[in-house]
Amino acid sequence: xxxxxxxxxxxxxxxxxxxxxxxxxxxxxxxEPLGIALVIPSPIGDVGWGHxxxxxxxxxxxxxxxxxxxxxxxxxxxxxDADRIMNKTVADGNKFLIAGSFGYQNGALQIAxxxxxxxxxxxxxxxxxxxxxxxxxxYFQGTYLLGMAAAALSKTGKLGSVSAFAIPELITSIxxxxxxxxxxxxxxxxxxxxxxxxxxxxxxxxxxxxxxxQNCDVIFSNAQDTPSVIxxxxxxxxxxxxxxxxxKKYAEKTYLGCVATDWSPFFKASVEDHLAGTFKGANAFxxxxxxxxxxxxxxxxxxxxxxxxxxxxxxxxxxxSFSPFTGPLTKADGSEGVAAGVTMADxxxxxxxxxxxxxxxxxxx
Amino acid sequence: xxxxxxxxxxxxxxxASLAATLIAPPAALAVAIVLNLILYMIMGRDPLAVLxxxxxxxFLSWASFSEVLLKTGPLLLIAQGLAIGFRAKVFNxxxxxxxxxxxxxxxxxxxxxxxxxxxxxxPVMLLLGAIGGALWASITAFWRVRLNANEILVSLMLSLVAxxxxxxxxxxxxxxxxxxxxxxxxxxxxxxxxPTLIAGTRxxxxxxIALALSIVAWVFMEKSFxxxxxxxxxLAPRAAGYAGFKxxxxxxxxxxxxxxxxxxxxxxxVAGPLGQLQRSISTxxxxxxxxxxxxxxxxxxxxxxxxxxxAVIYIGGDNAMVxxxxxxxxxxxxxxxxxxxxxxxxxxxxxxxxWPAQTSAKGSTP
Numbered sequence: 229x230x231x232x233x234x235x236x237x238x239x240x241x242x243x244x245x246x247x248x249x250x251x252x253x254x255x256x257x258x259x260e261p262l263g264i265a266l267v268i269p270s271p272i273g274d275v276g277w278g279h280x281x282x283x284x285x286x287x288x289x290x291x292x293x294x295x296x297x298x299x300x301x302x303x304x305x306x307x308x309d310a311d312r313i314m315n316k317t318v319a320d321g322n323k324f325l326i327a328g329s330f331g332y333q334n335g336a337l338q339i340a341x342x343x344x345x346x347x348x349x350x351x352x353x354x355x356x357x358x359x360x361x362x363x364x365x366x367y368f369q370g371t372y373l374l375g376m377a378a379a380a381l382s383k384t385g386k387l388g389s390v391s392a393f394a395i396p397e398l399i400t401s402i403x404x405x406x407x408x409x410x411x412x413x414x415x416x417x418x419x420x421x422x423x424x425x426x427x428x429x430x431x432x433x434x435x436x437x438x439x440x441x442q443n444c445d446v447i448f449s450n451a452q453d454t455p456s457v458i459x460x461x462x463x464x465x466x467x468x469x470x471x472x473x474x475x476k477k478y479a480e481k482t483y484l485g486c487v488a489t490d491w492s493p494f495f496k497a498s499v500e501d502h503l504a505g506t507f508k509g510a511n512a513f514x515x516x517x518x519x520x521x522x523x524x525x526x527x528x529x530x531x532x533x534x535x536x537x538x539x540x541x542x543x544x545x546x547x548x549s550f551s552p553f554t555g556p557l558t559k560a561d562g563s564e565g566v567a568a569g570v571t572m573a574d575x576x577x578x579x580x581x582x583x584x585x586x587x588x589x590x591x592x593x
Numbered sequence: 594x595x596x597x598x599x600x601x602x603x604x605x606x607x608x609a610s611l612a613a614t615l616i617a618p619p620a621a622l623a624v625a626i627v628l629n630l631i632l633y634m635i636m637g638r639d640p641l642a643v644l645x646x647x648x649x650x651x652f653l654s655w656a657s658f659s660e661v662l663l664k665t666g667p668l669l670l671i672a673q674g675l676a677i678g679f680r681a682k683v684f685n686x687x688x689x690x691x692x693x694x695x696x697x698x699x700x701x702x703x704x705x706x707x708x709x710x711x712x713x714x715x716p717v718m719l720l721l722g723a724i725g726g727a728l729w730a731s732i733t734a735f736w737r738v739r740l741n742a743n744e745i746l747v748s749l750m751l752s753l754v755a756x757x758x759x760x761x762x763x764x765x766x767x768x769x770x771x772x773x774x775x776x777x778x779x780x781x782x783x784x785x786x787x788p789t790l791i792a793g794t795r796x797x798x799x800x801x802i803a804l805a806l807s808i809v810a811w812v813f814m815e816k817s818f819x820x821x822x823x824x825x826x827x828l829a830p831r832a833a834g835y836a837g838f839k840x841x842x843x844x845x846x847x848x849x850x851x852x853x854x855x856x857x858x859x860x861x862x863v864a865g866p867l868g869q870l871q872r873s874i875s876t877x878x879x880x881x882x883x884x885x886x887x888x889x890x891x892x893x894x895x896x897x898x899x900x901x902x903x904a905v906i907y908i909g910g911d912n913a914m915v916x917x918x919x920x921x922x923x924x925x926x927x928x929x930x931x932x933x934x935x936x937x938x939x940x941x942x943x944x945x946x947x948w949p950a951q952t953s954a955k956g957s958t959p
Contacts, residue, residue, distance in 0.1 A: 265915075301914055303921045307873030308795075308866035309911065312660055316915045319656070330775060331873060354773050394764070395774050424760055424776070424872075581774050591774075592764045 261297045262503065263322030264288070267314055269329040270427040272302045276453030277426070280472040281328050281351075284491030288499055296499070306331025314339055318346055324502055326495070327351065329426065330395065336360070340509075347502045349495075349512075352397050354578065358509050363494060364397050364578065366515030367471055368404035369545050370487030370523045371448065372552040373538050374469050375408025377484060377526070378446035379416050380534040381467055382409075387418045388444030390435045392426050392451040394592050396580045401471070401487075404552040405448055406586040412534065419444055420589040429456040436460040436468075446484065449475075458483065467527065476525045488524045513574050516546045553577060558585040603944040613942045621934035628934075629927045638917060646916040647909035647927065657908060659794035663866060664904035667692070667858040669803040671882035672900055673810045674854025676891040678847030680814065681823040682830070685848055687733060687748025688855040689879025690755035691726035695856025696863040697759060698725025700870040703785040704767050704778050714784045719799070719860045726856015727849045729755060734848040738841045744848070756875055763872060778870035787864045799861035804897070806854065811893035823847065855879060884932065906931060 266285060268278040285298050299322065304310050310332050314325060318339055323346050327336035330352040340348040340360035353362040378387050387409060391398050402420055409416040419442060421435035429452075436447055436457040449457035449470035455478035461468035462479035469484040476483045494514055501507040514520035523542070526535065544550035553576075555566035560583040566572055572580070583591055626648070630640040651661050671688045678685045685691075699722035702714060732751060736742040763776040772779075787797040814820040826833040826843045834840065858878065863870055885903050889896030910924035 271921075299915065299918065305873060305876055307871065307876055308663075308862070309876065309907075310873075311866065312795075312908075313911050313915060316657075316912065320916055331871065334780070334869065393774075393776060399774070424764070579773055 260321065261295050262292075262324060262499070263297050263299065263317075263320070264324040264326070264499070265299045265301065265314075265317040265322040266326040267301045267304050267310065267317070267328055267332065269304060269306060269310075269331070270302070270453040272300065273453065275455060275473045275475050275478075277451065277472050278302060278328065278453060280489050281326065281491060283473070284489075284495045285326075287492040288496055291496065292499075311335030311338070318343065323347065324499060325349070330393075347498065347507050349498060352395065354511075356509050356511055359507060360509045361498070361512050363491075363512040363514065365471075365489045365521050366513060366577075367397065367401040367487050367489075367521065368552055368577070369515045370471075370521050371401040372404040372408035372545075373523055373542055374448070374485055374487065375405040375410075376412050376534060376538050376541075377530045378405070378448075378467065378469075379409035379412035380531050381484070381529060382413070382416070382445050384443045384445050385413060385416050386442070386444045387416060387446045387448070388436075388439030388442070389418060389420045389448040389450050390432050390439065390452065390457045391420055391422050391448075393424060394422055396578055398450050399583065399591070400553075400577055400580050401450055402448070402587060403580065403584045406584055407552050407557075410586055411537075416586060418587045418589075420587065422592055426451065427453050429454045432456040433460045437464070440464045440466055455479070467529075474525050482527075483525060484527045484530075485523050486525045488522050489520055490522065491520060493519050511574075511578070513578060516542070517548060553580075559583070560585055560587050560590065599949055601946045601948045603940070604947045605944050606942075609942045617938040617942050618935060621938040622931065624938075625927065625931040625934045628930055629923075632923065632926065633919070636923065638919060643913050643917040643919055646912040646919075648905075650912045650916070651905045651908045655791070656794060657912070659791060659796040661901065661904045661908050662800050663794075663796050664907050665900045666800045666803050666865075667862055667878045668882050668885050668903055669800075669807065669897060669900040670858040670861070671851075671855045671879060672885040672889065672896045673803075673807050673893060674851040675882055676886040676889070676893070676896055677810060677814060677820075677823065678851045679886060680827045680891050681843045681847045682827040683737075683844050683847035684745045685730065685733065685748050685851040686745050686883065687730070687750075687752045687755075687879070688851060688882055689875060689877065690748070690752030691729045691852040691855035692859035692862075692879045693752070693755040693759050693875050694729040695722035695726040695859025696870060696874045697762065697859075698722050698856065699860030699863055700767070700778055700781075703781040704870070707779055707782060710782070710784050712784065714782075715787050715864055718785060718864050719787070719802070719857055722860020722863075723853045723857040726854070726859060727852040729856070730848040730852025731845075734845045737844050737848075744844070748848075752879065759870075759875070760872060763870065767870065776872055781864065781868045785864060786868055787861055795866050797861070797865045799858075799865055802857070802861070806857075807893050807897055814893065819846070855882075888932075888935065 266281055268281060270278050272278050272282050282300055288296060289298055301313060304313055306329055314335055325348045327350045333350055333353040333355060336348050336350050337355050337360055339346060340357050344359055348360045350362045352364050389402050406418045419439055423431045423435055432452050433456045437460055439447055446467040447457060447461050449468055451471055455475045458468050458470055458475045459478045462482050467482045467484045471487045472489050474486040494512060541550060551571045553572040555570040556568040557565040559565040633640040633643050651657050675685055675688055699718040702718050733744050733748040736747050737744045767778050769777055769779045787799050790796045790798050822838045823843050826838055863874055885900050886896060889899035906928050910928060913919040913924055914921055
């Protein structure tokens with residue numbers, strides 16, 4: 229055993245010497261462009277989360293030209309492989325890392341702690357460090373509006389959602405969807421299927437079909453990266469909508485709308501701060517007012533009076549005079565969630581781990 | 594009929610030549626590299642840069658070579674365990690599930706005793722993991738021996754059950770209470786991590802354990818009577834029966850060894866680079882190890898080599914994505930074409946092509 233180990237080790241040691249000889253190749257001159265690396269768990273594709281993140285980098289490429297060099301690493305499973313790949317991108321000289329999934333948190337945070345000259349943006353997480361910012365979208369601002377539209381169009385009074393993980397970001401979008409729907413129909417009921425994956429088109433489609441079979445006639449595709457749910461709904465003739473980027477072309481008739489995200493304002497500001505040396509890690513929770521969240525592709529079938537109300541509220545959300553999470557809110561188990569007249573703070577919303585009354589499916593415990 | 598008759602046939606060689614056996618793997622590597630270089634040129638990438646990232650870079654620094662060894666560890670462990678069963682013709686395809694159970698059993702200590710300290714923790718975790726893997730495999734062994742249920746199907750299906758069991762724990766009782774509902778356990782305390790072998794890298798002592806067990810596997814299969822019985826059972830089951838070697842014992846032993854090794858690997862993974870029980874523990878090591886076992890010709894020494902080769906392919910592929918801007922699909926094509934070229938090369942070592950003209954000529958002279 230020792231023999232083999234020693235031999236392998238000696239080989240490796242020889243190789244290290246070789247690397248030293250090649251070292252000059254790896255040195256970076258001072259005027260090197262800023263290396264920006266985006267790591268995402270699913271394929272970029274034409275739609276969805278990864279696509280939205282990649283699209284958010286386009287304006288930076290346009291603005292900075294060859295002063296930046298963008299590398300996109302798609303399909304990287306969360307776990308030890310992702311840690312190594314992120315380490316490698318930083319070792320290759322990338323100084324700006326966008327870790328595009330919550331499962332990258334620990335590995336990305338270690339990189340940030342080890343090398344203060346690197347700036348890390350991390351999707352959907354909760355850890356903060358001086359050079360490490362978690363970012364998330366206030367999807368709930370958009371899903372509230374789509375809840376109103378959904379309730380206006382629903383004949384059965386039952387809505388459904390195919391959702392990825394029971395994390396606060398997605399729980400809040402379901403809650404706001406339910407609250408929005410209740411403004412139109414107080415007795416509306418929302419069923420949820422948690423598929424426990426960011427990318428599993430077959431399971432997502434099964435889940436959508438199961439919800440449709442239970443008489444849900446508007447389906448919310450909560451954080452799916454492919455049109456799996458949307459196209460199943462088009463086939464069954466029920467309305468559906470999704471997050472991040474428009475999937476209208478996959479459901480011409482029944483596409484209700486899209487809670488679109490545009491990350492470019494946030495990415496651009498962060499890159500500017502990094503270049504100026506003024507980047508400061510903070511929880512970036514961005515919504516309509518930040519021009520990160522916007523509802524697009526409204527379906528013309530939505531009744532005009534509902535649409536008028538929606539537009540009114542949209543304006544109020546944008547100027548900050550209205551939040552979907554304003555009390556009185558009752559939890560799904562009947563206890564008090566938020567007292568009358570109280571509005572949940574951002575810090576409470578990013579940690580929300582309960583469903584509002586009207587969500588029929590209990591949270592996985 | 595005529596079309597098939599005019600095609601050449603594969604005929605088994607009476608004996609495979611040693612030279613051909615040794616030349617086959619590098620020849621396959623060369624063919625795969627040349628084919629893929631052409632592909633990269635068509636894609637407009639610099640083929641030499643890709644080759645550098647993929648084949649050379651894993652060896653060019655301590656940091657990346659330690660990553661190769663880190664990746665080798667679980668592949669080596671699982672493949673050694675599986676190969677013993679494969680030689681006895683007991684096909685345990687469910688190493689992935691046994692790997693997951695190993696990780697779960699090992700995590701029980703840091704999850705239930707997050708404050709515990711002491712040097713005993715990680716060895717106990719590894720042992721627990723190995724026991725967990727063996728227990729999971731014993732379900733397959735029980736039904737195979739008891740009801741003659743196909744072990745391929747049972748072990749494979751149990752892998753899916755294992756994954757669901759993992760998800761249940763992470764979403765429910767073992768979820769980190771301070772983790773915002775994210776499906777993951779608490780971070781393990783320092784003493785619950787396998788000690789690092791080389792400072793500054795993620796390589797830990799589990800690679801030494803894997804190498805030590807490889808030697809044990811070699812001694813067991815080549816020198817022990819029990820190993821001999823397993824091999825005879827695999828090569829000539831009826832002869833083994835006449836000799837009084839019990840098939841049921843071979844099945845139990847094969848599956849328990851396979852489960853033990855896979856469980857140990859799972860424990861080393863969760864207490865090594867992960868440091869936390871997560872869904873991403875299951876990345877297909879259990880399936881990749883089947884390929885590793887066969888690439889290594891089911892021989893303990895061959896498996897040591899094939900597991901390193903497989904690890905280099907993984908790490909090199911990741912490097913090519915990062916440094917040479919190669920899309921992941923092209924990386925997978927390289928990995929796939931390498932395996933395919935190897936299998937074709939091995940086929941030609943064992944078989945030769947015979948053209949129909951020759952066959953008919955032979956057939957006419959009885």
